[in-house]
Amino acid sequence: MAQVKINDLLITGDQTYASIDNSVGRLVLDQKIHKKPWFIMFAIGILGTGLLGVSIAWLLFQGIGIWGNNVPSAWGFDIINFVWWIGIGHAGTLISAILLLLRQQWRNSINRFAEAMTIFAVMCAGLYPLLHTGRPWNAYWLFPYTNILAMWPQFRSPLMWDVFAVSTYFSVSAVFWFVGLIPDFATLRDKSTNRIGKVIFAILSMGWRGSNQHWHRYEQMYLLLAGLSTPLVLSVHSIVSFDFAVSIVPGWNVTVFPPYFVAGAVFAGFAMVITFALPIRKLYKLEHLITDRHMDWMAKILLATGLIVFYGYILEIFFSWYSGNFYEYKLLINTRFTGPYSWAYWMLIFCNGIVPQLFWIQKFRVNPVSLMIVCQAVSVGMWLERFVIIPMSLTNNYLPSSDKMYYPSFWDFAMFLGTMGLFIFLMFLFIRFLPIINIFEVKDLLFKMGGKREIVEEATPAEVK
């Protein structure tokens, strides 16, 4: 196979500790570096957030009747988007925790960024079930607290598990992110030339001084957090899949759901990481830290998880026949393969099953255009996957008399676009005000590469710059 010349090193050029500080720190310390593209994206983010605000206000005023949800399809865009967003978040934890445990040092330059994505995606995700309750001001009823009715939540329900899983996931991810930022805040504090910056970063760094004793405990904590986040992220999406798998709706009652949902989450998440990493590394000239090597490896993970997801689709087809269950079989033939929503099913197979196969060829794994096209296809495909699972199973159920089409309303789309706006808004604030690459871990990588550069080159036959 033709090998394209790609840069094999994780950090390229003649870098020193100081040059890494400068290339990452300047994004925060030199505010003039943020020019027109930043403002355009920020404006898009603000407009989207405004749209979200308007749709939430109208929703609270009118009630969830403004959505397309109906009976039997009581779950619609709200749950599709919830699962979609939370899946996107999972790549961040995978990169920061699982790759840390596997000692994949290349994660060092993309983990901060991916963790931020996790937090913002979970914020977008959390909005949906909250608003789907209809009376979000009573959301605290979901938590076990002593009340005057002497009632407790129903702990045998997967929806209750979801409340605990998602809230734990959000808080643990936020803690992981914040403690990861502390040494970088100290660097920014010491590099900052103006008084306001110094004071703000001094407070945020909590007086971090890089003492060996501190690093010792810090490393222990970081490794333990990674070890705890790894089963956490697997459990969160498994529990999300239990929302479906524990029920008896055709197409939902499948034991393959937990692993298949987790793989799908990583698949969608990596697509989103690449979607944001490509333009940002170009815009802020970070190609020496987020290299083609990173893109190549992320694309490989995308391909691998994509194949697991595709295997899940094949299993679904197999089991709807093998189960001998008439309703499972009817769902497959009458709703998925044919019928009014079959376009969504075939689009899903195309986007998630066919398009990512381009990544078998190395050229497509490093070319920004092909990466972008595949990642967008994957994002659409993973959204369609949840569409196929949720309304398609609900609209065609056991009783033909209760069959009813599901049509999303204007407000469904407005809110979906709104959460995308909120995500862009938060991401671009993050790019401007926090270090988007983990400075101390990249320095650590540079230090280790200093001794191992030759081995790195020998181990890979591809041409090295």
Place this chain on the structure above:
Amino acid sequence: MAHDFSDPKGPYAHVAEFETPEHLMEAADAARRAGFTKMDAYSPFPIHGLSEAIGFRDTKVPWTVFSFGLIGATVGYTLQWYTSVFDYPMNVGGRPLNSIPAFFPIMYESTILFAAFSAAIGMFVYNRLPKPYHPIFNAKNFERASQDRFFLALEVVDPKFDASTFEKISKESGALEVSEVEL
């Protein structure tokens, strides 16, 4: 023996500045061999093996996390048992009141929640952070300890404190400069 903070002009430590982690490691190792114990190193990123070179060992964080993980599991299970079996028993589809498999996910999540928070909070508590002021910040060039320089400090409270030996060891390992830091 503690620092005498009543005299704000007293010495705190002698600090050697290095250009690379290797030099710092070498100096830390030599200083530990010379019998110094009240030492600390400062670096912009964690250096593996430095704790051993300095002679620092600590396992409080892992034990805290383990204990809080157990507490979390207990709290998670007890909460569900108390509410579903004892305080508000309700027959749901004929399942036993104490439905252990159904209680597992929340027990699991609360284990992780408690353990993760205890890891982060434990790290701060044992490291005595946040601490806005520390005498080491007075060291010359210390703003580079978070950027690209590596420091080794020998505190004056060390029972074997000897400025000239420390300076000799540091210089032999490649220190750029050795200076005194005031409280």
